[in-house]
Each structure stands twice: as structure tokens, then as C-alpha cells.
Amino acid sequence: MRRRMRPRPAGRIVGVKNSSVLASALAACTLILAPSAPATGTHVGSDTCKKCHFDIWSSFRASGHPFALRSDVDRRPLPLPGGHDVEDVGWIVGGRTHKANYLDTDGYLITTAYPGQPNETPGRNEYDLVSGEWLDLHAGETKPSDCGRCHSTGYVAGAPNPNPGLVGTWELEGVQCEACHGPASGHVGFPFSNPLVDPSAKACGKCHSNGDLSQVLAADGFLRPNSQYNELLAGPHRTRFCTECHDPHARGDLSFRIECTDCHTHAAMASPKAFQGLGRRHLDHGVRCIDCHMPYVVKSSASHGPWKADLRSHLFEITLNPDAKMFKAGGTLAKGKLTAGYACLGCHVEVADKWTKKGKPKKAEAWARKHAAKIHDD
Numbered sequence: 001m002r003r004r005m006r007p008r009p010a011g012r013i014v015g016v017k018n019s020s021v022l023a024s025a026l027a028a029c030t031l032i033l034a035p036s037a038p039a040t041g042t043h044v045g046s047d048t049c050k051k052c053h054f055d056i057w058s059s060f061r062a063s064g065h066p067f068a069l070r071s072d073v074d075r076r077p078l079p080l081p082g083g084h085d086v087e088d089v090g091w092i093v094g095g096r097t098h099k100a101n102y103l104d105t106d107g108y109l110i111t112t113a114y115p116g117q118p119n120e121t122p123g124r125n126e127y128d129l130v131s132g133e134w135l136d137l138h139a140g141e142t143k144p145s146d147c148g149r150c151h152s153t154g155y156v157a158g159a160p161n162p163n164p165g166l167v168g169t170w171e172l173e174g175v176q177c178e179a180c181h182g183p184a185s186g187h188v189g190f191p192f193s194n195p196l197v198d199p200s201a202k203a204c205g206k207c208h209s210n211g212d213l214s215q216v217l218a219a220d221g222f223l224r225p226n227s228q229y230n231e232l233l234a235g236p237h238r239t240r241f242c243t244e245c246h247d248p249h250a251r252g253d254l255s256f257r258i259e260c261t262d263c264h265t266h267a268a269m270a271s272p273k274a275f276q277g278l279g280r281r282h283l284d285h286g287v288r289c290i291d292c293h294m295p296y297v298v299k300s301s302a303s304h305g306p307w308k309a310d311l312r313s314h315l316f317e318i319t320l321n322p323d324a325k326m327f328k329a330g331g332t333l334a335k336g337k338l339t340a341g342y343a344c345l346g347c348h349v350e351v352a353d354k355w356t357k358k359g360k361p362k363k364a365e366a367w368a369r370k371h372a373a374k375i376h377d378d
């Protein structure tokens with residue numbers, strides 16, 4: 001087990017300003033952004049923006065983006081993997097809503113608990129915030145990490161990093177204002193030179209995507225995480241922007257800025273008087289459009305039975321075709337539409353359990369399909 005001690009660099013990993021390689025790579029990035037953005041200069045950090053954009057800054061500070069990766073391990077109220085202390089954890093990745101991962105002071109993913117001790121255990125390295133349990137991620141492997149690609153600001157992919165476990169370098173930890181708005185020193189000095197504003201789904205998809213954009217990856221009977229852009233493109237909202245539904249500065253669960261019925265005015269349930277059917281009964285019990293159309297079928301860390309994991313899907317469309325399957329053969333790709341089982345049985349566990357116990361899980365799906373056809377009827 002690697003336990004070389006190296007002083008953890010404070011804040012920045014490398015002095016980007018001193019590196020001509022990085023400086024020219026950054027200049028190239030700025031040029032790519034140039035057509036829509038006159039923004040130039042260097043990254044100055046989100047606290048610089050606070051003075052003039054206080055409301056946006058406060059809402060942003062309550063969200064996950066700025067804390068997506070951090071080296072101030074001692075300030076984060078999270079447990080560390082067994083046998084590790086603040087001295088040998090270099091960075092925490094995530095740890096905001098669902099799970100936390102830990103990098104050692106060289107930048108490698110920590111994959112062993114109690115290293116060098118009699119009770120040394122491969123794994124027990126991923127902390128699940130919801131259950132409080134320790135899960136296994138790449139147990140015992142030596143894993144260099146490219147997390148900075150999506151968890152940092154001013155990331156330069158090819159640049160050599162003095163920390164052997166880190167792939168690429170970054171200027172600021174976490175997804176800061178300038179990860180989306182570009183380096184803003186020019187704007188801060190002269191606010192009328194506006195920074196980049198790109199509301200497109202593609203801009204979010206730079207990080208919220210997983211692999212080939214024409215596919216939606218799956219594993220263990222659920223969709224893979226950080227694939228919101230892949231899912232969006234596979235479903236009926238493929239031309240919508242993430243920012244039509246999400247305030248990009250707000251915490252995920254508080255960021256929904258529009259009602260589904262603002263666009264889907266015909267969805268009969270919008271009118272309680274006209275609509276008395278099974279769908280109305282759901283809404284009266286506090287079930288929302290997203291509970292069926294964006295069920296928890298994406299697995300970030302844990303699953304809760306065969307139909308429910310821990311993140312909401314962005315596929316939206318539910319198919320009632322009895323031959324439809326959620327996944328392609330092999331189970332590593334999703335087909336793009338939710339089946340009734342995945343839309344309904346995460347809640348209707350009693351029905352799912354009943355048929356699973358009888359060894360006939362298909363009957364549970366058939367139950368869901370039958371009743372699903374009546375949801376939007378009046």
C-alpha cells in the first residue's frame with residue numbers, strides 16, 4: 001500500500017502562472033471560447049464575484065458545484081476511510097449529496113481501508129451519505145484519477161502534474177463560476193467586457209455526460225451516473241436546454257425553475273375539476289410528475305431493490321409496449337424509454353415484493369403496465 005507522505009499543496013496544485021506549457025494551453029482554451037465570449041485573462045476565483053453578484057454567489061455556495069473537489073479535508077464534516085486521517089487524504093471528491101471519494105496525497109484514489117494494519121481491507125473506500133455505509137470502489141487497485149476534468153476549474157488535460165496520481169492539472173478546485181463563464185479577470189477589472197454566457201445543454205454536457213453521446217450507459221440494472229446529457233439526447237426533450245428547467249446557480253433540488261405543466265398544458269391532470277382518475281389520485285397524495293417520469297433509476301452509489309436506485313433519470317418518456325425492455329442485450333446500454341416497471345415499482349414495492357416472492361417478477365411489471373395506461377385518463 002502506498003503511504004508516501006507528501007505535503008498537500010494548499011489551494012492550487014501547480015503554479016499555472018509559472019508554467020509556459022499551461023499558459024499556452026490555457027490561452028488556446030480561451031481562443032476556443034472566443035467566438036461567443038470576449039472574456040479573456042486568468043481565473044480569479046468565485047469570491048471575487050461575490051462583491052457584485054452577491055445573490056448568485058450565495059445561491060451557488062449552497063449548491064454542489066463549488067465543493068465538487070476540495071483539499072481542505074479537515075474542514076469537511078465527513079468521515080474518512082478506515083485507518084486514514086487528514087494527513088494522508090489529499091482531496092475529497094463529491095461528498096455533497098450522495099457519495100464521497102477520497103484521493104491520497106499523491107492524487108491516487110484511496111482503495112484500501114486500514115492500510116498496513118492487521119485489519120487491512122481492500123475497498124470500504126466510498127462513503128454513501130444516505131445510508132452512512134462504506135462501499136467498495138476499485139477495491140485494492142492502484143487508480144490514477146482524472147477527476148479534475150469535471151470536478152475542477154481551468155482543467156488542462158495533457159499537462160504533467162507533479163502529483164503522480166493526478167491526470168491533468170487545474171487552477172481552482174471545484175466547479176467555480178469561471179468553469180462555466182470562462183476566466184474573468186478582464187471582466188472584474190472592466191465589467192462591461194462581459195464574460196461567456198452559454199445556456200446550451202452542450203455546455204453542461206461537457207461534464208454531465210458519460211462516454212459516447214449517442215448512447216446511455218447502464219450497469220447492474222440501472223443507468224450509470226453523470227449521464228444527464230446522454231439521457232436528455234435519447235429522450236423527447238433532446239432539443240431542450242438544461243437551463244430551461246434548472247437555475248444553474250442553485251442547489252439541484254431547489255433549482256427546478258419551471259413546472260412541467262407550463263409546457264405540457266394538455267396533461268389532463270393540470271385541471272383537478274376535469275380530472276378525477278388514477279393520475280389525480282396520485283397527485284392528491286403528493287406524487288409529482290417527476291416521480292413517474294423521472295424515477296430514481298440512475299445508480300450513483302446504492303440501489304434499493306430491483307427498481308429503485310438513488311438519482312433521477314432524464315429520459316422522461318414511459319413506454320407501455322409489452323415487448324419493450326429498459327436495456328439492450330447485455331445490460332450495458334439503455335434503450336432510451338422508461339418501462340412501466342421502472343416508472344412505478346420503485347414506489348409500489350408491495351406489488352413488486354409480492355410477485356418477486358412468488359418468483360414471477362414479470363407479473364409485477366404487467367400490473368404496472370395495465371394501470372399505467374389509465375394514469376392520464378379522466
Ligand code: HEC
Nearest residue numbers: 044045048049051052177178181184188191192194195197
Ligand atoms: C466590480 C463588479 C463586478 C465583479 C467583481 C464581477 N462582475 Fe460580473 N458583472 C458586473 C456588471 C456591472 C455586469 C453587468 C454588465 C452588463 O450588463 O453589460 C456583470 C455581468 C456579468 C455576467 C452577465 C454577462 C451577460 O452577458 O449577461 C456574468 C456571467 C458575470 N458578470 C460573471 C461574473 C463572474 C464569474 C465574476 C467573478 C469572476 C464577476 N462577474 C465579477 C460586475 C461585476
Ligand code: HEC
Nearest residue numbers: 046049053056057060065175176177180197198199243248
Ligand atoms: C454550472 C455553470 C455555471 C456556474 C458554476 C455559474 N454560472 Fe452564472 N450562468 C450560467 C448560465 C448557463 C447562465 C445563463 C442564464 C441562466 O440560464 O440563468 C448564467 C448567468 C449568469 C449571469 C447573468 C444572468 C443572471 O442570472 O443575472 C451572471 C451575472 C452570472 N451567471 C454570474 C455567475 C457567478 C458570479 C457565478 C459564481 C458565483 C456563476 N455565475 C456560476 C452558468 C453558470
Ligand code: HEC
Nearest residue numbers: 093094095096097098099100101145147150207208225226
Ligand atoms: C466526465 C465528467 C466527470 C469525471 C471525469 C468525473 N466525474 Fe464525478 N461527477 C460528475 C458529475 C456531472 C457528477 C454529478 C452528477 C451525477 O452524479 O450524475 C459527478 C458526481 C460525483 C460524485 C457524487 C457527488 C455527491 O455529492 O454525491 C462523486 C463522489 C464523484 N463524482 C467522484 C468522482 C471521482 C473520484 C472522479 C475521478 C476518479 C470523478 N468523479 C470523475 C462528472 C464527472
Ligand code: HEC
Nearest residue numbers: 063064065068094096150151179204207242246248251252
Ligand atoms: C466543469 C464541469 C461541470 C459543468 C460545466 C457543469 N456541471 Fe453540474 N456538476 C458537476 C459536478 C462534478 C457535480 C457534482 C457536484 C457534487 O455535488 O459534488 C455537478 C452537480 C450538478 C447538480 C446537482 C448539484 C446539487 O447541488 O444538488 C446539478 C443540478 C447540476 N450539476 C447542473 C448543471 C447544469 C444545469 C449545468 C450547465 C449550466 C452544469 N451542471 C454544468 C460538474 C459540472
Ligand code: HEC
Nearest residue numbers: 236237240244258259260262263264289290293316317318
Ligand atoms: C420548456 C418546455 C418543456 C418543459 C418544462 C417540459 N417539457 Fe416535456 N416536452 C416538451 C416538448 C417540446 C416535447 C416534445 C413533444 C413532441 O415530441 O411532440 C416534450 C415531450 C415530453 C414527453 C414525451 C411526450 C410523448 O408524446 O411521448 C414527456 C413524457 C414529457 N415531455 C414529460 C415532461 C415532464 C414530466 C416534465 C417536467 C419535469 C416536462 N416534460 C417538462 C417540452 C417541455
Ligand code: HEC
Nearest residue numbers: 260261264267269270282287288289292318320372373375
Ligand atoms: C403516477 C404516474 C404518473 C404521473 C404522476 C404523471 N404521469 Fe405522465 N405519464 C405516465 C404514464 C405511465 C404515461 C404513458 C401513458 C401512455 O403511453 O398511455 C404518461 C404519459 C405522459 C405524457 C405523454 C403522453 C401525452 O399525454 O402527451 C406526457 C406529456 C406526460 N405524461 C406528462 C405528465 C405531466 C406534465 C405530469 C404532471 C402533471 C405527469 N405526466 C404525471 C405516468 C404518470
Ligand code: HEC
Nearest residue numbers: 201204208228229232240241242245252253256290311312
Ligand atoms: C424538463 C426539465 C429538465 C431538464 C431539461 C433537465 N433537468 Fe435535470 N432535473 C430536473 C428535475 C425536475 C430534477 C429533480 C429535482 C428534484 O430533485 O426535485 C432534476 C435533477 C437533476 C440532477 C440531480 C439528480 C439527483 O437525483 O440528485 C442533476 C445533476 C441534473 N438534473 C442535471 C441536468 C443536466 C446536466 C441537464 C441537461 C443535460 C438537465 N438536468 C436537464 C429537470 C430537468
Ligand code: HEC
Nearest residue numbers: 281282285287291292343344347348367368369371372375
Ligand atoms: C412516488 C410514488 C409513486 C409512484 C412513482 C407511483 N405511485 Fe401509484 N400510488 C402511490 C400512492 C401514494 C398511491 C395512493 C395510495 C392510496 O390510495 O392509499 C398510489 C396508488 C396507486 C394505485 C391504486 C392502488 C390501490 O390499492 O387501489 C394504482 C393502481 C397505482 N398507484 C398505480 C401506479 C402506476 C401504474 C404507477 C406508474 C405509472 C404508479 N402508481 C407510480 C404512489 C406512487
